[in-house]
Amino acid sequence: MYSHVAVQHEFVQCAACNTCVVVVMQALPRFDTEGEVVSEAVMGVSWGADHRVIDGATLTRFSNACKSLLEDPAKLLLHMR
Numbered sequence: 001m002y003s004h005v006a007v008q009h010e011f012v013q014c015a016a017c018n019t020c021v022v023v024v025m026q027a028l029p030r031f032d033t034e035g036e037v038v039s040e041a042v043m044g045v046s047w048g049a050d051h052r053v054i055d056g057a058t059l060t061r062f063s064n065a066c067k068s069l070l071e072d073p074a075k076l077l078l079h080m081r
Helices: 056-071 073-079
Strands: 006-014 019-031 037-049
Touching: 037 056, 056 073
Parallel strands: none
Antiparallel strands: 006 019, 019 037
């Protein structure tokens, strides 16, 4: 079993638009298709913004678009010009 969880933090803040992004990468135990416990990288992303500058619904749509592109890298390549 796992005795520790590896965690990496990344914090990015844009002072001009009062937004920030916090990304946490963790190596967590998960089950593979054979039922064995393996280490998998799991990424958690947290967004924050000043609601006087950006609407929460807009930030949610942006977050969902980023998630969609990260989950399907081929789609990311299709959106590049």
